[in-house]
Amino acid sequence: MVTKTATATNLINVFIADPLSEDGIFPLRQETELNLNVVIETGLTAEQLIEKIEDVHVLLVRSQTKVTREIIAAAKNLKLIGRAGVGVDNIDLTAATEHGVIVVNAPDGNTNSAAEHTIAMMTSLARHIPQAYNALKNGVWDRKSYVGVELKNKTLGVVGFGRIGTEVAYRAKGQRMNVIAYDPFLTEDRAKELGITKGTVDEVVQAADFITVHTPLLPETRNLINKDKFAIMKDDVRIINCARGGIIDENDLYDAIVEGKVAGAALDVFVEEPATNHKLLTLPQVIATPHLGASTIEAQESVAVDVSNDIIKFFKTGTVTNPVNMPSIPKELLAQVEPFFELAEKLGKFLSQVTTEPIKEINISYAGEVANYDVRPLTSNNLKGLLQKNHGEHVNDVNARYLSERIGIKINEHKTTTAKGFTNLITVEVKTENEVHTVAGTLLNGLGARIVKVENYVVDVIPQGHLLYIKNIDKPGAIGRVATKLAEKDINIATMQVGRDQVGGTAIMMLTIDNGVTEEDLNYVAQLENIDEVKAITL
Numbered sequence: 001m002v003t004k005t006a007t008a009t010n011l012i013n014v015f016i017a018d019p020l021s022e023d024g025i026f027p028l029r030q031e032t033e034l035n036l037n038v039v040i041e042t043g044l045t046a047e048q049l050i051e052k053i054e055d056v057h058v059l060l061v062r063s064q065t066k067v068t069r070e071i072i073a074a075a076k077n078l079k080l081i082g083r084a085g086v087g088v089d090n091i092d093l094t095a096a097t098e099h100g101v102i103v104v105n106a107p108d109g110n111t112n113s114a115a116e117h118t119i120a121m122m123t124s125l126a127r128h129i130p131q132a133y134n135a136l137k138n139g140v141w142d143r144k145s146y147v148g149v150e151l152k153n154k155t156l157g158v159v160g161f162g163r164i165g166t167e168v169a170y171r172a173k174g175q176r177m178n179v180i181a182y183d184p185f186l187t188e189d190r191a192k193e194l195g196i197t198k199g200t201v202d203e204v205v206q207a208a209d210f211i212t213v214h215t216p217l218l219p220e221t222r223n224l225i226n227k228d229k230f231a232i233m234k235d236d237v238r239i240i241n242c243a244r245g246g247i248i249d250e251n252d253l254y255d256a257i258v259e260g261k262v263a264g265a266a267l268d269v270f271v272e273e274p275a276t277n278h279k280l281l282t283l284p285q286v287i288a289t290p291h292l293g294a295s296t297i298e299a300q301e302s303v304a305v306d307v308s309n310d311i312i313k314f315f316k317t318g319t320v321t322n323p324v325n326m327p328s329i330p331k332e333l334l335a336q337v338e339p340f341f342e343l344a345e346k347l348g349k350f351l352s353q354v355t356t357e358p359i360k361e362i363n364i365s366y367a368g369e370v371a372n373y374d375v376r377p378l379t380s381n382n383l384k385g386l387l388q389k390n391h392g393e394h395v396n397d398v399n400a401r402y403l404s405e406r407i408g409i410k411i412n413e414h415k416t417t418t419a420k421g422f423t424n425l426i427t428v429e430v431k432t433e434n435e436v437h438t439v440a441g442t443l444l445n446g447l448g449a450r451i452v453k454v455e456n457y458v459v460d461v462i463p464q465g466h467l468l469y470i471k472n473i474d475k476p477g478a479i480g481r482v483a484t485k486l487a488e489k490d491i492n493i494a495t496m497q498v499g500r501d502q503v504g505g506t507a508i509m510m511l512t513i514d515n516g517v518t519e520e521d522l523n524y525v526a527q528l529e530n531i532d533e534v535k536a537i538t539l
């Protein structure tokens with residue numbers, strides 16, 4: 001994706017608020033082209049962070065720091081929040097998006113570690129390893145209290161079959177377990193290919209001897225495993241949560257263990273962390289680690305490298321690899337789509353300057369080749385162009401859609417394959433209370449962007465620099481009079497396009513001129529006979 005950049009000469013303040021691998025932030029340390037000022041201060045309270053954040057451009061965190069709306073609002077210069085890890089539930093994404101702050105994470109770097117930790121927790125749970133270890137350390141040689149169960153031939157239920165869930169399943173199969181999984185994106189073919197069974201959440205929890213959750217914490221997954229689900233589970237089921245506290249209802253889990261329905265639970269994560277005084281920890285059937293799923297040398301280095309590289313990439317190119325609050329575009333597609341970003345933005349800018357009333361609705365149609373791409377980032381760029389006139393620097397492609405919707409603009413996107421003779425065509429129509437305006441643009445192979453239609457008139461205009469958009473009656477002499485009047489004002493015409501709906505009807509002139517014009521210049525031209533309207537447009 002493409003978004004705003006800072007110039008390389010600017011000082012870029014990078015604030016690291018959680019402990020990160022020093023090897024992992026090596027890319028930031030050795031960066032010479034950008035003027036990076038890296039500050040590490042961990043363990044701050046929200047108030048302390050707020051005090052320090054005003055001049056920060058990049059905030060880098062793991063899971064400890066809660067990046068709240070208040071922190072984001074106080075960070076007047078913040079452009080990017082980097083999360084060295086997967087889960088972004090500690091970041092107020094809505095606030096970040098509203099403030100135009102891009103959030104990036106490192107989704108791949110800790111998958112392996114989290115999966116290995118899950119298997120370690122499951123095995124420890126099955127064999128009471130932490131409890132037995134604890135007893136022995138306290139001088140008690142107790143063998144009969146710690147008789148465990150085998151994993152072989154047991155069924156593991158996996159809820160959330162993304163990166164980590166899938167890796168857990170591979171390993172569980174290595175333990176000769178049967179795996180049944182639920183994920184809205186898991187297909188029958190993929191399940192077959194992996195040698196697992198696909199089920200609904202209820203089918204998974206009913207069939208399983210061990211249940212492990214690997215979803216993100218979202219409104220839909222909060223308390224996904226609750227008393228209704230415990231009620232339909234097998235007796236003596238064992239539960240593992242190495243994803244996020246809150247996916248399993250902690251009170252219902254406590255009750256299910258106390259009632260003897262659940263034989264044990266292995267927890268790496270809690271609703272409130274640090275969880276040193278949690279009632280679940282008082283139960284002998286519960287084993288726990290303090291959010292260690294990603295705590296390996298390898299994972300910490302890997303996530304910090306990934307997020308550091310994305311910071312550098314963002315300030316050098318305006319693009320990032322792992323955006324969280326923007327649609328992401330695969331690397332191989334980016335080069336093809338990038339030229340359309342500018343075109344889409346220019347079309348938005350054009351319309352913002354011809355429209356005189358608040359926009360109520362925008363219809364964006366993508367035709368031909370461009371319709372093959374994920375067009376959401378293009379729409380965001382178009383909206384950015386549209387809103388810049390009134391929102392200036394505050395609008396970017398992260399928050400353009402949010403801002404548009406907030407001010408009540410209805411956004412409709414359409415895709416069609418027919419591009420009216422062009423290989424690609426973006427047509428944007430805006431509606432206000434009393435006006436409708438349309439502009440269409442294309443990318444001409446080897447020649448760059450062109451505006452090819454304004455309202456109902458066919459034109460061929462390079463969307464760049466200063467334009468004059470004149471509406472007139474199609475009468476002889478109109479073009480000459482405009483040219484003369486502009487010459488009187490020392491305004492040089494570079495190119496001129498004309499179009500009309502019918503002989504003697506309404507016509508337009510699209511002029512590119514060398515310099516901007518004043519209000520007075522516009523009025524001067526507007527007074528001419530048969531001239532209806534004159535607008536200055538800068539692209």
Ligand SMILES: NC(=O)C1=CN([C@@H]2O[C@H](COP(=O)(O)OP(=O)(O)OC[C@H]3O[C@@H](n4cnc5c(N)ncnc54)[C@H](O)[C@@H]3O)[C@@H](O)[C@H]2O)C=CC1
Nearest residue numbers: 086087114160161162163164183214215216242243293294
């Ligand atoms: N304990 C730790 O240190 C770590 C914890 N995590 C947690 O693990 C989570 C999963 O990580 P990944 O596998 O890398 O993410 P992922 O994005 O690859 O997979 C998450 C999966 O959950 C699925 N999902 C979403 N809503 C669902 C629902 N209602 N029911 C069932 N499935 C649903 C998604 O379709 C997706 O396939 C992260 O969001 C993070 O919270 C991740 C790394 C380390």
Ligand SMILES: O=C(O)CCC(=O)C(=O)O
Nearest residue numbers: 062063085086087294295
């Ligand atoms: O930063 C950490 O160690 C936590 C990792 C984690 O929970 C995640 O990546 O979602």
